[in-house]
Amino acid sequence: MYVIAVYDIGEKRVGKILKLFRRYLNWIQNSVFEGEITEVKLLELKGKARCIMEMETDSIIIFKSRQEKWLEKEIVGIEPNELGNIL
Amino acid sequence: MYVIAVYDIGEKRVGKILKLFRRYLNWIQNSVFEGEITEVKLLELKGKARCIMEMETDSIIIFKSRQEKWLEKEIVGIEPNELGNIL
Numbered sequence: 323m324y325v326i327a328v329y330d331i332g333e334k335r336v337g338k339i340l341k342l343f344r345r346y347l348n349w350i351q352n353s354v355f356e357g358e359i360t361e362v363k364l365l366e367l368k369g370k371a372r373c374i375m376e377m378e379t380d381s382i383i384i385f386k387s388r389q390e391k392w393l394e395k396e397i398v399g400i401e402p403n404e405l406g407n408i409l
Numbered sequence: 410m411y412v413i414a415v416y417d418i419g420e421k422r423v424g425k426i427l428k429l430f431r432r433y434l435n436w437i438q439n440s441v442f443e444g445e446i447t448e449v450k451l452l453e454l455k456g457k458a459r460c461i462m463e464m465e466t467d468s469i470i471i472f473k474s475r476q477e478k479w480l481e482k483e484i485v486g487i488e489p490n491e492l493g494n495i496l
Contacts, residue, residue: 326413326472330439351470352417368485381486383438385413392479398455399468
């Protein structure tokens with residue numbers, strides 16, 4: 323399964339969430355991740371995320387697609403990974 | 410065509426980009442938008458975005474899917490629109 327995950331997490335918790343997400347998915351921009359993941363691993367990720375999140379203010383949106391080919395990705399401007407390498 | 414668009418734009422320009430994106434897509438979280446859009450309207454949006462963006466630092470990622478049903482959306486934590494209504 324191919325997913326795009328975007329989080330909106332309070333500043334105090336964002337470092338932990340970033341570290342967690344990096345273990346399961348590929349970072350592509352700011353608070354946006356993508357990658358192939360199994361249902362089981364995604365459940366694991368969500369479970370661990372819930373332990374870090376403040377459920378009244380934080381949110382994560384996950385878009386799931388059975389196949390990556392159903393999604394076409396286009397980038398306008400700088401390729402965010404390039405920026406990641408510079409920083 | 411159904412798209413998810415995420416931008417990473419310098420602070421000085423982010424207000425303009427937000428306003429522009431709101432005219433074409435639905436805001437769902439932070440710098441994340443989604444919605445049905447035609448190829449022509451998407452071209453228009455990208456053209457206008459390029460006029461605002463600093464191409465060496467800013468970026469927009471657009472995920473396109475021919476059909477919305479190919480994507481399943483899941484939210485963990487607060488529904489971002491609820492938060493939007495509160496703020």
